[in-house]
Amino acid sequence: MSAVAASQNIDSERTSRQSSPAPFAFRASRKRLRNGEPVYLNGTSGTQTPLRPGLESSQGRPRFAPDASIVLVGIRGCGKRSLGFIAAAALGRRFVTEDHYFQTVTGSSRQDYLRIHGSEEFHKQDVEVSRLMLDDNRHGCVIDCGLGSLTRALQEYLRSYCQTNPVIYVQRDMSRIKQLLRLSDRSAKMLESGDLSHRRCSNYEFYNIEDESSTDNDIDDDRASPTYSFKLRELQTDFSSLVRVIVNPAATVPKAEISAFSTDAPVESKLFTHVLSLPVSMYRSGTFEFPALEAGGDVAEVNINEWQEGTARLVTRMVAEIRRRLRMPIIISVTSTSDNFPVNVYFEALRHSLRLAPEFLMIDLTLESTWIAEVAPRDSCTRLVGLVSYRDASILVKESDRIIGFLEKALSLGLNLIRITAHATTRFDGERFEQLVGSLKYRYAARIWFSAYLTGPFGRTSQIFNPILTRVTHASIRPQLGSAKDVVPDVTACEALAGLFASFTLDRLHFFVFGANVSSSLSPAMHNNAYRAVGLPHDYTPVNTDSWEDISNRAQASDFGGASIAQPWKVRIVEKLSQLSEHARAIGAINTLIPLRGEREYSKDTGDQAAYRNRGGFVFGFYGDNSDWxxxxxxxxxxxxxxxxxxxxxxxxxxxxxxxxxxxxxxxxxxxxxxxxxxxxxxxxxxxxxxxxxxxxxxxxxxxxxxxxxxxxxxxxxxxxxxxxxxxxxxxxxxxxxxxxxxxxxxxxxxxxxxxxxxxxxxxxxxxxxxxxxxxxxxxxxxxxxxxxxDGLEVLHAQATAQFEIMTGRKPPRTVMWKALQQGVQERDGKV
CATH class of the missing domain: 3.40.50.720 (NAD(P)-binding Rossmann-like Domain)
Structure with missing residues (x-):
């Protein structure tokens, strides 16, 4: 039986459901719900609170003690020592290496002990010392577990160690390791074969992607070099982020004081967001051009549409490369192009996905609850996204009771984010689907985020107007579809945005940089090129201003989108603003001005206001933020x-x-x-x-x-x-x-x-x-x-990319903005 077959082909357990809807009345109409606009509770106090599911759930509780030591395993040459040094520095912990610990315990280096006592005694002692090292350093350390991790005895011990501590299996390209260690083909093959055994004695994986500036020497022995930080700069960012999430999964849950405008705001709280679907089969064939995919969505989806020998390692590398190249949150989904994707293979792929600590993991709600709970414990740092998918939209609308059962199952499992899709066979499916989704949102909107849309050519309108996390493709992928054709979505993010602007759901806006002397500002080139790259019809212009009145007069226009604030206004206009981000308030200065729109009685809710980005209208106040920090x-x-x-x-x-x-x-x-x-x-x-x-x-x-x-x-x-x-x-x-x-x-x-x-x-x-x-x-x-x-250009680029996301709610095309900045500098300095 296929684990990802359509819901109508799978007999699922019937789940009891509540007999009454949420105990409050909605102010919003069903139409407003369908359009994805903000919905509010009518509180007895007269205040208006945004109606959105709580971000806290039973998912995200740490499974380990906060100071549980992190253990790194992997073959020689994979870079464990450098990664251990990075992790220890990032977490403020002691770094324990097997070589140093062996000499401390035995009084001899590993090489000397081997020479004196022989191979058999050395390997026996090596395992015992490794176990002692793990036992003595269970807390507050990062541990580099050496060659002993290749032995069966230590691997058995590591399996039990995984119950209380994170054990990360580090991988690296074997051709690179072969080059570094000067191995023969036979030796490299044997080493690679032994390396796979590390998957059985670890609970996380990390793929060490080469830094572009690295040399033929391993990066473990060059810390005094002035270029050392450049060799590690990308790797340091990647691995530090991973270990911080593993140590403290709760840190991935946004804090209450984070503004909805913030780059850290949860992606599901933003309006008209897109999931860039990247099939594993296409990654295997090497057809992705990552620079072109940048800003192609708000979340990158690793779509596991095949599972064969070597796919697990391939997915590990793919996740690492997406994190490095695209800097997007990651959702992993497991699908198939046929009905021959067995349940056990489906769950094998799910379990492997959790080892990579993605932000989200898609899971089929037609499966039994006990199976889902077993593969995805609630204390994971990965949020589960429930999936209900039908092959025929006409069947879906007849099974509303069954879908309610799936939603109740999701809530019982601690899920609060659901994707519902159905394949549209006629244009009449759209109206019936909207009615069904509207009724579901009416009942569950306080507890569940919905991403619901039709698929196929007749479902493209539904995809365009779905408010959150619509799966999209990219123009650079379409020509290379091959066997992945039926798992690639129907529209790109640019096409979806074009539809929103063409239908006047979103509006063309004017952005500015205000300051005393900004005529030669480098910001317009970056922002204007970024707008074109992601499909926004906006424009950005420098304006020299002498007073707050100059700024206010332009900023109160119905088509004002936002502004960068330069000197001398960063501190001076703070007192003129209706709202400030927590960061801007702490700093006492702003560099980003955003209009507040909508209905006045909701002006205190920045979540509502964030939904009005890329929309015009009456301006009743201003919000200030700061991307300089x-x-x-x-x-x-x-x-x-x-x-x-x-x-x-x-x-x-x-x-x-x-x-x-x-x-x-x-x-x-x-x-x-x-x-x-x-x-x-x-x-x-x-x-x-x-x-x-x-x-x-x-x-x-x-x-x-x-x-x-x-x-x-x-x-x-x-x-x-x-x-x-x-x-x-x-x-x-x-x-x-x-x-x-x-x-x-x-x-x-x-x-x-x-x-x-x-x-x-x-x-x-x-x-x-x-x-x-x-x-x-x-x-x-x-x-x-x-x-x-x-230099200041790197700082300016980082400031502008963050500001672009704050002002538009879209992921910035960093490469495009960097090239525009360089071109602007050349023109300013007369080099063009």
Whole structure:
């Protein structure tokens, strides 16, 4: 029996269901529900609360103790040592290696012990030492489990260890390992065969994708090199994110204070979102061009449409590459192009999918509840998405009672996100389907998010107007469909958006950058090219402004979409705004202005307002956000070497005291830096900034209290109670503002550059070679210290991509925006 056959072909258990609908009346009409517009409860207090399912569910509880040690297994050459170093730095834990532990216990190195005692005794001792290492370090560590993990005895022990600790199976391309270890074909094949046994003694998998800048030398022995951080920058981001999710699954549940405008807002809470479907069979054939797929959806779907020998490893690599190239949340679905996909194979694919810790996993609700609960425990860090799929829409509308049974089953399993699809055979199916879905939403909207639409050519209208998580394809995939043709969706995200704008469901809007001197701003090129790339008909224009009235007059237009805010308005207009994000409020400055629309009585609900992005209408107020701090956080995460990872004793230097300096201070505090020095030529402004954040820190209950000091002069010695700074952020503008007589150039006093491990220097000015950048590069060349320089263009790009998502609700096409930025710089500097 096929596990993914149509519901009408599978006898499912009948589930008891509640006899009464949710105990409240809806203000919204059924039509509004169908259109995916915000729905509200009529509360007795007179306040209006958005009607949406709670994000908290029984899924997401940690299955391990918060400090449970992470164990890495895999064959030699897979990169465990580097990954262990990265994980230990990211989590603030001890890193335990088998080599070091073996020598500590036996008094001999592994090589010496083997030479003295022989192979048999060595292997016996190796297993015993490995078990002792695991037992003695069950908490607060990252453990590199060496070659002993290839033995049956230790693998049996690791299986039981998986019940209490995360064990990650690390993989790498075998041709790369063969090259690194200089193995013969026969030796490589034997090593690969033994490697597969690690899947049986682990509960997670990670595929180590090569960094583009890596060399033929393994990255384990080059930590002192100035280029070390560049070799690890992508890998560090990928693996750090994974281990943080594994250690604390609850962190993936958005906090209550996160605004619906935020890039961290749950994808199901956004309006008209798309799932880019990527079949495994097409990935196997190597037909995907990942740069072209960027921003092709809001979520990337790994569609397992085949399962054969080697598919598990292929899916592991595919997930890793999507995370690296597309930077989207991942949903994994298991489907088949035929009815010959047995239930046991279906569940094998599901179990493997959970090992990859995707954000979402699709699961067929026609299967028995006990089977579903067994394969997907509720304490997983992956959210389950229930699937009800019919091959014929005319059958679906006749089985509403059965579908209600599936929904009750989903709720009993802790699921609150459901996809309902049916294949449309005539255009009349659409009206009947809308009536059915409308009635289901009326009954379950308070508890379940619905993604419901028809498939096939006659279902394209339904796909366009489905409010959340519609499966889409990409124009670059269609010519390469091959055997995957019947599992690829009918429309692209661009086509769906085009339909929404053509039907006037969404509106063409005008965006701006407001500031005192923004005529040569590089932002318009990035945003305008991004609009075209994702299918938005908007435009973005720089406007020099002298007053808040200038900004307000333009921003109150019915076709105003939003604006970037440049100096000197980042701090000045905060008091003019109706709402602020939590981040903007903490920073005390904004760089993103968004109009508030809709009905006035709902103005306090940002969730409602976020749904009005890409829609025009009357503006009754403004919302302020800040993506400057996100750009600093992003660039630091990418450019801090593991040796200089931020911890409680890290010290940072901020130069400047304006809006960007505020964002820098907030970003550092969010990253865990607790010792910050501020230098600014106007000491009083530096003092205001320091006092602002010390007051804010007092409300945060940090484990380590923050210290923010003002340095009054460049001749002042570095504070004795602070380490030398390993992060320096220059927020000195290179633009001449009205009333300024000269451009402020800045270099760091030599006595502030004493870090023995180098650090990361971030330039906020949008130029490639400022005096500050030149100085740090010179220090790097003269001393050999591994300083990493981040120029202002990288920061600007990170800021713009985050801002694009905040203002439009769409994933940014990062590559397109980077190319537009580079072209804009060349034109500005007269190189074109």
């Amino acid at each position: 996100l750009s600093i956080q992003t660039t630091l995460n990418k450019n801090l070497s593991p040796r200089n990872v931020i911890h409680s004793k890290t010290c940072a230097l901020i130069v400047g005291a304006g809006g960007m300096a505020r964002a820098a201070c907030y970003a550092l505090l969010q990253l865990g830096c607790r010792n910050i020095c501020i230098y600014n030529r106007t000491i009083s402004n530096a003092k205001i900034l320091a006092d602002h954040f010390m007051s804010w820190c007092a409300t945060q209950n940090f484990a380590t209290p923050a210290q923010i000091k003002v340095i009054r002069s460049t001749t002042e010695t570095w504070p004795q109670d602070f380490n030398q700074p390993t992060v320096i952020i220059s927020c000195v503008t290179q633009e001449r503002l009205p009333g300024e007589e000269h451009v402020a150039d800045f270099t760091v006093p030599e006595q502030w550059l004493g870090s023995g491990t180098g650090g990361t220097a971030v330039e906020q000015a949008y130029y490639i070679n400022t005096p500050f950048i030149q100085q740090i590069k010179q220090v790097q060349a003269q001393t050999g210290k591994p300083w990493v320089v981040v």
